[in-house]
């Protein structure tokens with residue numbers, strides 16, 4: 001997929017544990033608490049300490065607007081979290097974060113990028129258009145606020161040309 005030029009106001013930068021405040025601002029604004037998908041600051045700091053983990057933060061006019069957190073193990077990687085604050089959605093920020101994540105992953109020699117997403121999440125549209133395909137399903141993995149259950153879908157995308 002071709003990468004559109006980034007809006008002037010948008011800057012992507014590698015983040016670290018020092019950016020935990022920015023990450024948590026985006027986390028709290030982005031993830032619907034009903035599904036319990038958001039991570040705590042402690043969980044984020046714990047994973048940022050591990051080898052093979054990288055964080056990309058999207059800054060809009062200097063304020064945190066989104067982030068993507070990825071973990072690589074051997075030559076496979078998982079996109080653990082991606083979120084964009086509601087006021088900046090549909091401006092291509094998640095697409096830019098995903099592009100940057102895939103570029104970094106390829107540079108590190110990652111063969112496949114994996115992720116898990118709740119069935120019905122609009123993010124599935126983003127993943128579909130980026131060539132992810134479904135490889136698994138965990139039935140009734142998420143519970144909504146009203147007790148309704150949602151499957152978790154496992155998606156994957158080959159990043160190196162030789163792998164399917």
Ligand SMILES: CC(C)(COP(=O)(O)OP(=O)(O)OC[C@H]1O[C@@H](n2cnc3c(N)ncnc32)[C@H](O)[C@@H]1OP(=O)(O)O)[C@@H](O)C(=O)NCCC(=O)NCCS
Pocket residue numbers: 030031032081082083084085088089090091092093094095096116117118121122123125126127129
């Ligand atoms: C999913 C999410 C990250 C998308 O962020 P975003 O910056 O608005 O996405 P983009 O603007 O880069 O969208 C790129 C494409 O993805 C698809 N897309 C994104 N949001 C969509 C929506 N609400 N409905 C349908 N398609 C959507 C579209 O194809 C879109 O292209 P278009 O705007 O030209 O139609 C954001 O809605 C979010 O933070 N959601 C809550 C957190 C979450 O659920 N994260 C995913 C966990 S797996």
